[in-house]
Amino acid sequence: MSEPLHTLTLAELSRRLAAKQVTSEEVTRAFVERTRTVEPKVGAFLHRDEADTMAQARASDQRRAAGKSLGPLDGIPIGIKDVIAVKGQPLTAASKILQKYISPYDATVIEKLNAAGAVRWGRLNLDEFAMGSSTENSAYQTTSNPWDLTRIPGGSSGGSAACVSAGEAPAALGSDTGGSIRQPASLCGIVGLKPTYGLVSRYGLAAFASSLDQIGPMTRTTEDAALLMQVLAGHDHRDSTSLKQAVPDYTAALHAPAKKWKLGVPRDFFGNGLDPEVRASIEAAIKFYQGQGCEIVDIKLPHAELGLPVYYIIATAEASSNLARYDGIRYTHRSTKAADAVDIYFKSRAEGFGPEVKRRIILGTYVLSSGYYDAYYLRAQKVRTLIRRDFENAFQQVDAILTPTAPTPAFKRGEKSDDPLAMYLSDIYTISVNLAGLPGMSIPCGFTKSNLPIGLQLIGRPFAEADLLAMGRMFETAHDFHSRRATL
Ligand code: GLN
Secondary structure, rough: OOOOOHOHHHHHHHHHHHHOOOHHHHHHHHEEEEEEEEHHHHHHEEEHHHHHHHHHHHHHHHHHHHHHOOOOOOOOOOEEEEOOEEEEEEOOOHHHOOOOOOOOOOOHHHHHHOOOOOOEEEOOOOOOOOOOOOOOOOOOOOOOOEEEEEOOOOOOOOHHHHHHHOOOOEEEEEEEEEOOOOHHHHHHHEEEEEEEOOOOOOOOOOOOOOOEHHHHHEEHHHHHHHHHHHHHHHOOOOOOOOOOOOOOOHHHHHHHHOOOEEEEOOOOOOOOOOOOHHHHHHHHHHHHHHHHOOEHHHHOOOOHHHHHHHHHHHHHHHHHHHHOOOOOOOOOOOOOOOHHHHHHHHHHHHHHHHHHHHHHHHHHHHHHHOOHHHHHHHHHHHHHHHHHHHHHHHHHHOOOEEEEEEOOOEEEEEOOOOHHHHHHHHHHOOOHHHHOOOEEEEEEEEEEEOOOOOEEEEEEEOHHHHHHHHHHHHHHHHHOOOOOOOOO
């Protein structure tokens, strides 16, 4: 009982709250104080309101004292990526164009967290509009990887990953369009789950690429991810792509007797570009599952190598359309230098958006323009179908697919920021999962010799989150990678 509260998992904090061994005020203060201490080094938060957060914690304690606890998340502080709307709080998407924006409403996932009694704790840094893999595209600040402060935490949910990894919150929400939950989770040594497309409402998430975006949990353990998924998942009539799917009991699935899964390994993913230490850890993880009686099957995903080009057509096309709303007229930054009404659009957008966002808008507008639409956008949609079919074929044979989450461990700040293509390659293993709409999870599966975390990706059939969590848990119970802490 003597470990500092900020080192405990969400599940353990929840048990101690339920047993009245601690109060939410004590728990929340522990994270607030930890954040004050380490935040100058980590830089995960764009905004914190300590007074509001402590008031939420006290309200939780009053509920519990009155015998009206709202469940396992009641009184637990949760960090929020700064693309998810919280009423009355800033939402910048790490962009200058939204510098002064205050959200007038709650995202559906925030309504759900509120109904579960969770304490909203701060706004977390990201790549501007979630475009990037290192959080260096934030217009406000860079975030450091808690395992090595000279390195990036991954992205775009780098603030969320660093915050959990550094013990500034027990859990955080991220969003994933091409890898933005899983890749930073991998690089920071935590669990990150991207749900099946349509399982978690996107209402109140600043849209990047609407056919790919999903919100999901970033936690220390699979048990914590299960607790959050239980609250986040479910149909929402305000999101037209939300699916009417029954939500299983994720925690029960974790504790069900171990199964002998059939696991597919796409050997083509283990070629050039994969760091040797990452490869060795993934191979060891595969051997572990084999040792548990799981059958390992070599599989092929023949169109996976087209994932990256297809993604950079579809995601940029959707982004160019979604970001048209930031026009300087309604609720965003308005240039003071504009000569006339049309000039407001040009100057406000030129001043408000950073270079990567501009690159994507230009690319997306190009692939949608008449004359190029058929050659790029339409073709990309067709290849997207082929990528989805590859997975469907694989899932005829196997229950899940194992791959590295990212080709390398965390890289140095500045190492790839001048080379967009090198940066885009960070998502080579995660992107096709979004294109196919499947669930994917990264769990800590090892460390390099220089003590940088390595992540294993588990990809499942649609709505197989419970299976992925059970598979992750199987690995976790036999290893201690998830319980190691960065020294800060
Ligand atoms: N890194 C990818 C990109 O830059 C994916 C980002 C994401 O998932 N939001 O688009």
